[in-house]
Amino acid sequence: MNPIEVSGLGKTFGDFVAVDQLSFSVNPGDIYGFLGPNGAGKSTTIRMLLGLIRPSSGDIRFFGQSVRSGQVDYLKRVGAIVEKPDFYKYLTARSNLKIFGAMSGADTSSGNIDRVIELVGLVGRDKDPVKNYSHGMKQRLGLAQALLHDPELVILDEPTTGLDPQGIIDLRNLTVQLRAMGKTVFMSSHILSEVELIATRMVIISKGRSVAEGSVQELLDADDLLVRFTFTDIRKAQFITEQSQWKSFWTETVGDDLIFRLRSNEIESLNAWLCGAGCTPIGINSKRKLEDFFMKLTR
Amino acid sequence: MLLRLTVLELKKIAARPRSYIGFIAIALIAGLIQFAMYADGENYIKFITQSVEQSFLFEGKIMNGNLICFIILQMLIIQVPLLVALVTGDMLSGEAAMGTLRFLLVRPVSRTTIILSKFLAGSIYTLLLLIWLGILALGVGLLAFGPGDLIVLKTDQLIILQDGDVLWRFMAALGMAFLALTLIGTLSLMLSAFSDNSIGPIISTMALIILFTIIGTLEVPLFDMIKPYLFTTHMSAWRSFFEDPLPWSQIRYSILFMLVHIVAFMSVLLYYYNRKDIQS
Numbered sequence: 001m002n003p004i005e006v007s008g009l010g011k012t013f014g015d016f017v018a019v020d021q022l023s024f025s026v027n028p029g030d031i032y033g034f035l036g037p038n039g040a041g042k043s044t045t046i047r048m049l050l051g052l053i054r055p056s057s058g059d060i061r062f063f064g065q066s067v068r069s070g071q072v073d074y075l076k077r078v079g080a081i082v083e084k085p086d087f088y089k090y091l092t093a094r095s096n097l098k099i100f101g102a103m104s105g106a107d108t109s110s111g112n113i114d115r116v117i118e119l120v121g122l123v124g125r126d127k128d129p130v131k132n133y134s135h136g137m138k139q140r141l142g143l144a145q146a147l148l149h150d151p152e153l154v155i156l157d158e159p160t161t162g163l164d165p166q167g168i169i170d171l172r173n174l175t176v177q178l179r180a181m182g183k184t185v186f187m188s189s190h191i192l193s194e195v196e197l198i199a200t201r202m203v204i205i206s207k208g209r210s211v212a213e214g215s216v217q218e219l220l221d222a223d224d225l226l227v228r229f230t231f232t233d234i235r236k237a238q239f240i241t242e243q244s245q246w247k248s249f250w251t252e253t254v255g256d257d258l259i260f261r262l263r264s265n266e267i268e269s270l271n272a273w274l275c276g277a278g279c280t281p282i283g284i285n286s287k288r289k290l291e292d293f294f295m296k297l298t299r
Numbered sequence: 300m301l302l303r304l305t306v307l308e309l310k311k312i313a314a315r316p317r318s319y320i321g322f323i324a325i326a327l328i329a330g331l332i333q334f335a336m337y338a339d340g341e342n343y344i345k346f347i348t349q350s351v352e353q354s355f356l357f358e359g360k361i362m363n364g365n366l367i368c369f370i371i372l373q374m375l376i377i378q379v380p381l382l383v384a385l386v387t388g389d390m391l392s393g394e395a396a397m398g399t400l401r402f403l404l405v406r407p408v409s410r411t412t413i414i415l416s417k418f419l420a421g422s423i424y425t426l427l428l429l430i431w432l433g434i435l436a437l438g439v440g441l442l443a444f445g446p447g448d449l450i451v452l453k454t455d456q457l458i459i460l461q462d463g464d465v466l467w468r469f470m471a472a473l474g475m476a477f478l479a480l481t482l483i484g485t486l487s488l489m490l491s492a493f494s495d496n497s498i499g500p501i502i503s504t505m506a507l508i509i510l511f512t513i514i515g516t517l518e519v520p521l522f523d524m525i526k527p528y529l530f531t532t533h534m535s536a537w538r539s540f541f542e543d544p545l546p547w548s549q550i551r552y553s554i555l556f557m558l559v560h561i562v563a564f565m566s567v568l569l570y571y572y573n574r575k576d577i578q579s
Contacts (some may be wrong), residue, residue: 050405052577075407082405086398090314099307103406145402 001064002027003153003184004049009058011044011208018044019208022058026153026186026201031179033195033202033216034188035294041208042188043083046157049186050080062153076105079151081159085142089131093122093141096130097148106149116144121170135162143174154178156187160194172198192294204297211297227267228257229274230283237279244277246270301412301419308420312386321382321428328378329371329435333443336367347452363447364440365465369541371436372472379476380483380508380534382428387421388487388500391572395495395579410573414488418565421484429473429480437469451541458543468540475537475550478557482530483508485561489568495579530560 004026011019019041026032036042047053049060051067060067062074087096094113101108117126120140125133133141139162146154156175160168175185175198189195195202196216203213212219231237234256241250241258249260249270260270267284274281312318336343340362348361391414394400403413449465451458460468483504490500511531514522526532536553539546 047401047577052401052404054574054576072407072409075405078405080405082401084398086402088311088314088397088399090316091311095310095314099311100402100406102303102307103403103408105407 002061003030003063004032004186005059005061005064006045006049007059007061009045009048009060010056011041011048011053012056017208019048019055022205022208022210024203024210024213026184028184029179029182030201031175031185031187031199033199034186034205035190035192035195035202036188036205037190040190040205042190042205043157044208045205046080046082046155046188049155050078050082051075052082076149077152078155079104079146079149079153080155080157081139081142081146082155082157084135084161085138085145087130087133087138087141090129092129093117093126093133093144096141097126097145100145101148104149108148112148116147119147119174120144136164136167139163139167139171143171147178151183153184153186156185158188158190160189160191168194204294206297225262225264225267225286226251227260227262227270228254228283228285229260229270229281230257230285231279231281232256233279234258237274237281240274240277240279244273246273300408301416304408304412304416305419305423308390308416309423312420312424315386317389318386318424320385321379322431324382325375325379325428325432326435328375329432329439332371332374333367333439336362336370337443360445360447361450362444363449363462364437364442364444365447365449365460365462365469367440367444368437368469369449369451371440372432372469372476372537375432375436379428379432379480381505383421383425383480383484384487384501384504386424387417387484388491388504389497390417390421390488390491392491392494392500393497395577396497398579400579401577404577411569414565414569414572418485418488421488422481425480425484426477429477433469433473449541458541460541460543472537472540475540475553478554478561479530479534479537482534482557482560482564485564485568486530489564492568492572492575530557533557 002025004024006025007023009019009022010017022041022045034042034045044053048055049062049067051072055068063077065071065074067074087093088099091099094117097113097116098108101113106112113126117123120143122137122140122144125137130138130141139159143156143159146156159171163171172194175187178185187195187199199216201213201215202219204211229237234253237258238253241247246260249262249266251259251261253259262270264286267286271281271284344361391400394403404410446462448462449460451460486507487500487504490503491497494500508531511529515526515529515532533553533556536550536557539550539553
């Protein structure tokens with residue numbers, strides 16, 4: 001049974017359609033990326049998954065159990081961070097974990113709390129009141145509360161928001177580690193590169209609708225790149241390109257840049273030809289197709 | 300699970316500084332009244348008995364622990380609802396404002412259980428406040444002023460209750476006050492479900508109490524019709540236990556009235572909250 005099956009999911013707030021006919025499925029062991037720009041409906045969907053918001057239409061099944069049944073047993077198998085992690089500021093991190101852990105039926109013994117504290121890198125700070133925590137530390141504590149009851153499925157809503165570069169790397173490593181432990185991870189983000197590095201499968205949504213779903217490999221054709229050549233004389237570059245065989249690879253002009261769709265081994269040839277034609281580029285940047293694909297789909 | 304959650308809710312209440320405001324306020328006010336009575340109690344007694352001095356001759360120790368307790372209850376039971384609402388009005392909306400609500404509601408526990416645990420914890424907190432009030436008003440009063448018959452002066456009659464007949468009346472009065480304060484706690488808990496900030500439900504609860512109390516106090520024929528249906532009218536039913544003979548039918552009606560209100564407020568709360576979209 002798949003950890004998550006979503007079919008025809010919809011949510012309206014008055015006349016506003018936040019989520020529209022959304023369908024996807026998460027397989028066991030996936031690191032599943034849930035991508036979309038800000039306001040695409042990611043958080044609303046995650047809130048519906050977790051029973052915080054009632055769907056207007058469609059169905060959600062966790063491990064085969066429909067959330068519409070009204071039962072909340074499935075949440076024993078789910079650990080989640082919904083948006084920014086907030087805690088009881090007047091309590092210590094450890095006391096917060098005890099409260100949330102007890103509600104999930106977790107083992108709240110010191111040993112188990114120590115285990116998750118170590119896993120998320122909060123050793124030595126667990127007895128501090130949460131009011132003294134930075135945002136990054138709260139994110140780590142959020143992860144700890146999500147993992148305390150050893151769930152099979154971990155849902156992370158924009159987990160890297162507010163993290164410093166080291167925090168992002170730590171989170172990435174932890175996510176991979178969770179998968180190695182046999183857990184399924186469902187992770188939302190509006191940053192493609194963040195998900196692309198670790199996700200096995202993903203769905204991209206825009207304006208509440210699914211616009212692409214599949215394995216990252218399917219969506220990412222590494223041989224086909226968008227390459228941006230920057231020139232000091234863009235008019236000359238445009239003119240000679242129009243007269244050449246490279247015209248068919250040229251997709252658009254943006255400011256002082258010509259953008260070509262190329263295979264990776266064609267970049268060098270084009271550069272050599274441009275230099276030979278007396279129009280040496282001052283900069284070359286390649287943009288992966290998936291990023292472009294993402295931008296185009298979600299525009 | 301309900302019991303475990305209730306204990307967790309009590310721990311949260313115990314960890315919040317604002318939960319102790321009520322205990323401190325009661326101690327200060329009760330202490331102030333006792334000090335004032337200790338320092339100038341005889342003049343106070345003369346003042347309140349002057350209207351009946353021509354008809355009655357008072358002998359013995361009028362100023363005693365029972366009278367002090369009665370005076371404190373008269374003054375404080377009006378204020379205690381605010382102290383209760385300060386905690387119960389924040390139980391759901393405070394979680395929403397703090398951002399912990401979404402973490403709370405993604406647990407394998409139904410919303411009904413979560414709300415019932417908050418209701419129980421709020422009721423236990425209310426009970427503790429009243430026990431504290433009882434200890435300070437009656438316990439300290441008896442220690443400082445000693446026992447004696449309780450004289451209750453009403454507009455149209457004078458009731459003298461013998462010392463041995465008073466303790467159970469105080470207990471029953473505190474029990475009745477507990478019911479009244481539980482009603483206030485349930486009202487503010489219900490209002491807190493409609494809000495995502497802490498202050499709104501607390502102020503709304505107090506505004507309702509003040510409004511209903513004003514309507515209940517004004518001698519306007521139009522309001523006389525609705526007075527029996529205002530919960531504030533029945534919140535002062537604890538005074539009935541200091542009448543002789545006891546107005547049992549009135550007491551039973553007030554108890555039933557308050558219980559119905561508690562059930563009604565809880566039903567609205569559960570119905571609404573089980574359907575509420577959590578967007579905070």
